[in-house]
Every structure is written in structure tokens, then in C-alpha cells.
Amino acid sequence: MRCVVTVPYNSNMVYIGTMKSGVWKSSNGGNNWFQASYGLTAMEVRYLVVDPSNPQTLYAATTGGGVYKSTDGAGSWQPCNIGLAELSIRSLAVDPAQPSVVYAGSGVMGGTGTVYKSMDGGQVWQPLMNGLVPTYIPCLALDPFNSATVFCGTANGVYRMTQVHTAVRRSESGQPVSFELQQNYPNPFNPTTAIVFTLNRPTDLNLVIYDLLGNQIRSLLSGKLSAGRHTAVWDGRDDSGRSVAAGVYFYRLVSSEFSATRTMILAK
Missing domain, CATH: 2.130.10.10 (YVTN repeat-like/Quinoprotein amine dehydrogenase)
Structure with a gap:
């Protein structure tokens, strides 16, 4: 035992x-x-x-x-x-x-x-x-x-x-007061990585992966999400389910009120 x-x-x-x-x-x-x-x-x-x-x-x-x-x-x-x-x-x-x-x-x-x-x-x-x-x-x-x-x-x-708490600042109602897109973790990664973001209100958004040429590789999320902290996981595959090549990629979170882009590295 x-x-x-x-x-x-x-x-x-x-x-x-x-x-x-x-x-x-x-x-x-x-x-x-x-x-x-x-x-x-x-x-x-x-x-x-x-x-x-x-x-x-x-x-x-x-x-x-x-x-x-x-x-x-x-x-x-x-x-x-x-x-x-x-x-x-x-x-x-x-x-x-x-x-x-x-x-x-x-x-x-x-x-x-x-x-x-x-x-x-x-x-x-x-x-x-x-x-x-x-x-x-x-x-x-x-x-x-x-x-x-x-x-x-x-x-x-x-x-x-x-630990010193560095959480997203919240309003008196308990909701975050801003949008936040965090750096993916792990990074570099193989084969999966997590993308964490925070929304201050229910929002229609898109989270998309692009290559260095700006070609869309994968649509991870599309639709309305609730306020709060969310996690999306990318498995290194494109929209057709094929494994993509090692290299640098961008992930972009876009809503009507907010957009942010970060860089990540897929290692092989």
C-alpha cells in the first residue's frame, strides 16, 4: 500500500x-x-x-x-x-x-x-x-x-x-474588469499546449492559430463564451486533423471589443 x-x-x-x-x-x-x-x-x-x-x-x-x-x-x-x-x-x-x-x-x-x-x-x-x-x-x-x-x-x-496573488483584477460584482490573453504553456511545446484567457463579460469571439505567412491553421474557438477564465488546448493539428510542421505560430483572440496576438513555438 x-x-x-x-x-x-x-x-x-x-x-x-x-x-x-x-x-x-x-x-x-x-x-x-x-x-x-x-x-x-x-x-x-x-x-x-x-x-x-x-x-x-x-x-x-x-x-x-x-x-x-x-x-x-x-x-x-x-x-x-x-x-x-x-x-x-x-x-x-x-x-x-x-x-x-x-x-x-x-x-x-x-x-x-x-x-x-x-x-x-x-x-x-x-x-x-x-x-x-x-x-x-x-x-x-x-x-x-x-x-x-x-x-x-x-x-x-x-x-x-x-505566493503573492497576481490574479486578474475584479470589479465589485466579482467579474474581471478587463480582457486578458496569457502566454501559452508549455512553450515551446510538443504535442499539446494550453492557451488561457479571461473575459470580463459574455462575449462572441474567435481564437485562431496562424502560421508565419498569415495562413489560418486552426480555428480553436468560435462563438459566445461566458465571463471568467477559459482554457483552450491545441494539439498541433490543422483544421483537417493533420499534424503541422515544427516552427513558429501565432494565436489570435478577437472579439468586438478586444484583440490580442501572441507567439508560440511547436518543437519536434
Whole structure:
């Protein structure tokens, strides 16, 4: 056995992560168990964490398969690894104040690792090192009184990381006060990358990929989206489903009130 986790406010619901047989689940406090690994392709599960706001949502840290997510109480699992440079994940933490914020620690004993942060429930990950030297990270914990403070248990001791929030500024109604198109991540990338943007009101827009000659390569989004933060993923294919050549590409977000263009590099 690698790890065990209970569901908040329901001690009868227990999950364990194993070395060779994935996830097992008990709904009667451990008296009976059944395997709950459908969708897992990496069967060594080093860490499990339950979303404190939704007990049906779990994350699993695996050796070699990265992070998996279940939204149906471990009935099925899907990988969520966009942005992860390493797939040996050792630790996880969910922000209880903002459950869409998830942290992951990677690495192998004697090697290096990275702290990653996702703002969208594991869809996209970005490194969060803030001066931490890359090292094996088997433990993560959040300050219960200030979840912007992350404690990292590493091969070199315990480190504390206090984040400075730089989120999009919001109005009194809670909506963003401006549009924002962020740099894609990862960049350079192969084969997929994520494009994150924020809208301050429901808007009709187009998000399009172009090559250096200005030819349209892929229409990623077209239509009306709600206000808030959105993520689009490009898989390096054109509108016909063909893989495109390595090189520099542009992505352009256009609405009636806003337009922005950024550059990205597809590596081969």
C-alpha cells in the first residue's frame, strides 16, 4: 500500500493507492474492498487526494503516468498532464478555499523534481518553484489559515513558499474588469499546449492559430463564451486533423471589443 485517504464527513468511504494494482475503494469503513482503477494506465499510485468541496472528485499521483482525475468517485479516471514535464508525481494538495487550485510535487529519490500548480482543476499545470532548487518532493501541505502558503517536504528538508496573488483584477460584482490573453504553456511545446484567457463579460469571439505567412491553421474557438477564465488546448493539428510542421505560430483572440496576438513555438 502506498497511501490511504478518507472522504470528508464520511469515514465509511475510504480509498487506498497501491504499488501494483492501482486504486481500491471501500464504502463500509474498510470491511470490504473493490478495485476502482478503470482508466488508469500507471498502476503505482503514490498519493490520493479528495476535493473537499465535492467528494466525488479525486486526484491520483502515479509513477510514470502523471496525475489522474476522477469526477465520479473513482468510477473512472482520466489523465490530466498538460504542462507536466515529469510524470512521476509523488504528492498532491487541493486548496480548500479554492478547490480548483491543485498542487503536485514530482521527482524520484536521488533525482530532481518540481512543484506544479493548476488553477483549473488539473487541466493545465505550471511550475511553481519561486527559488526552490529542483529536488525530490514527496510531501506537500497548505497552511490551513492561509492557503497561499505551501510547505514542501523535499530530499533537502522542508521549504515554505508564500505566493503573492497576481490574479486578474475584479470589479465589485466579482467579474474581471478587463480582457486578458496569457502566454501559452508549455512553450515551446510538443504535442499539446494550453492557451488561457479571461473575459470580463459574455462575449462572441474567435481564437485562431496562424502560421508565419498569415495562413489560418486552426480555428480553436468560435462563438459566445461566458465571463471568467477559459482554457483552450491545441494539439498541433490543422483544421483537417493533420499534424503541422515544427516552427513558429501565432494565436489570435478577437472579439468586438478586444484583440490580442501572441507567439508560440511547436518543437519536434
